[in-house]
Amino acid sequence: MLNLKSLFSLSVLGLTLLAVGHTAARAQTSLTGAGATFPYPIYSKWFSDYKKVDPSVTFNYQSIGSGGGQKQISEGTVDFGASDGPMNDESLAKVTSGKILHIPTVAGAVVLTYNLSGVTDLKLDADTIAGIYLGKITKWNDAAIAKQNSGAKLPDAEIAVVHRADGSGTSYIYTDYLSTISADWKSKAGKGTSVSWPTGLGGKGNEGVTGQVKQTPNSIGYVELIYALQNKLSYAEVKNADGQYVKPTLESVTAALATANIPDDFRFSMVNAPGKDSYPIAGATWLLVYEQQKDAAKGKALVAFLKWALTEGEKQAKALDYAPLPDAVQKRVLDRVNTIKY
Amino acid sequence: MTTAVLDAPAASAAQSVAARMKPVSRSADTLFRWLCLGMAVGVLALVVLVGWQLWSGAQSAIHKFGVGFLTRSAWDPVQGEFGALPFIYGTLVSSLLGLAIATPLAVGTAIFLTELAPNWLRQPIAFLTEMLAAIPSVILGLWAIFIMLPLLPRYLFPFLKKTLGFLPLFQGPTYSAYSMIAAAIIIAIMILPIITSVSREILRSVPDLQREAAYGLGATRWEVTRIAVLSYAKKGIFGAMILGLGRALGETMAVTMVIGNTPKIAASLFQPGYTLASVIANEFAEATTDDYRNALIAVGLVLFGVTVVINLLARLLLKFGNTQTGAVH
Secondary structure, three states: OHHHHHHHHHHHHHHHHHHHHHHHHOOOEEEEEEEOOOOHHHHHHHHHHHHHHOOOEEEEEEOOOHHHHHHHHHHOOOOEEEEOOOOOHHHHHHOOOOOEEEEEEEEEEEEEEEEOOOOOOOEEOHHHHHHHHHOOOOEOOOHHHHOOOOOOOOOOOEOEEEEEOOOOHHHHHHHHHHHHHOHHHHHHOOOOOOOOOOOOEEEOHHHHHHHHHHHOOOEEEEEEHHHHHHOOOOEOEEEOOOOOEEOOOHHHHHHHHHHOOOOOOOOOOOOOOOOOOOOOOEEEEEEEEEOEOOOHHHHHHHHHHHHHHHHOHHHHOHHHOOEEOOHHHHHHHHHHHOOOEO | OHHHHHOOHHHHHHHHHHHHHHHHHHHHHHHHHHHHHHHHHHHHHHHHHHHHHHHHHHHHHHHHHOOHHHHOOOEEOOOOEEOOHHHHHHHHHHHHHHHHHHHHHHHHHHHHHHHHOOHHHHHHHHHHHHHHHHOOHHHHHHHHHHHHHHHHHHHHHHHHHHHHOOOHHHOOOOOOOOOHHHHHHHHHHHHHHHHHHHHHHHHHOOOHHHHHHHHHOOOOHHHHHHHHHHHHHHHHHHHHHHHHHHHHHHOOHHHHHHOOOOOOOOOOOOOOOOOHHHHHHHHHHHOOOHHHHHHHHHHHHHHHHHHHHHHHHHHHHHHHHHHHHHHHO
16 A cells, blocks of 8 residues: 555656656747638648657647637737638738738639539539529529530529538638629629628538538539548539639649739739639638747747748648649748748 | 433533534535525626627627617628628527427427326336437537438428418428528427426426316316316426527527528528527638627627517516416416
């Protein structure tokens, strides 16, 4: 009994010493972040892999959504934010504690998934997609759809339109695309994480939209490319700005990134990018950091991590179904990361 | 030892024990009293705090949109136009419809369990109904998506159209199962256990004397249940319904998964709708502008208000009912 007791207290003592020794051995830097859910899988992979590069840095990331990410970095309650859409001028103007930099990390695409029995190959152009989501094209055998899909057996049935009900970066990219290609859409609904949809049903999350499309015959909906790839959904080819029908793939998204017009503050939109290989409905995701870091140790760790993520981290993107930044963009972003002061 | 007990000092010993006990028990009593008071006040404070938080968070939205927030039906985050009417409508309709579906089922089950079921069947059925309450909301939602929804357009909708199609409630296209009806059915399933178990307790508390008296008058089993039991338990069952309605109003996850999330007011129950709780759950995480976020908090305040008003109305009804039919007691 006594032996057991002393053994116990000895081991407690040992553990305490170990813990003390551990913390004393090297200073831990803990970086807190919050924001977008779309890049969460790759970010968490980066955070865990980065432990091998620098074990003294630990990450705490909460995927609470882009809105929360923007709010928390604006209020300075986190070390970095994450967002699927760039912050607008109005929100940036309200930030008083410094200049926020947008660091693009990876890109994703939005695909149109559909449920049409007997149709395995669907081609859609910009006007048709806008027409369907505006509620102007209501039947599958409409001339606009039929002329692009000669040979397909399009039913004489109502198109059941499905969209995301929850605010999401996916909706932002999709409505950004619709606003770019259709003036009518821009004035009626506009772009945003949630908009006032002219028609259709709302599903919660990619899984909700997929569920509704699968359950409803003759329906169409939009989901993230990653989700469509991993769940083997059928999706449409979309006609791009160069008049080519392009299948959404990681390559066609990176191609769009390469041709997109990217300003120096990196608050860019890459929808309807030129180039014959570019998939038109795509968007990047950003990390949001202050240009002037308040805590030197944290700032140093954050910059080192960003540099690693943009070089080594990018190499893991494809394996996780994200489109990496093309080399030219990557170089420009790295140059910007080097301007962060701490 | 024994002599000491029998001796005179025994009395004084007992006294001293009592004396030693008294102050201890008294202070424990006071402590217990304050502790309970503290907890009761804590709960009250929590409600007030939630209300106040919602109120202050919604201030700028109230300022900006005024009463129009309750009566407008545009919900356009891009243009910054917010009106909560479709959500209020969706919340009330889906909850009341759910209650209408659940009440007969729940009261029927409760009557069966207390009045009719053989003893060996009572426990298993009571247990199973209570188990229903233990199913997480999201699981029910998934079940609805994969099992229940595909059946609706195939069986229920055509049936309703054929039998009740003359009402505008049951007209219009039915190709999608995501609808107000689907939400109401899910709500009914979720509030069934609470209404059943409360009603069962109420029916159990009906004195046997009531029943025996009715039997004595030559009443049949149905007449006994109707005259002696149900009229006696009416108020309690109404209370059980209100408890269920309270749950229904705030139900979020499963409803969001099946209601179709469309902020429009449609006459037909086959059409999709939207509820107050659903719009908050769906949109709060990605609400990027201050106006938008404040509008969503205001929606929360409206939900809070709707719940309070419904409960107050129920209390009033109960009071009103009391003066009318109190003679039953």
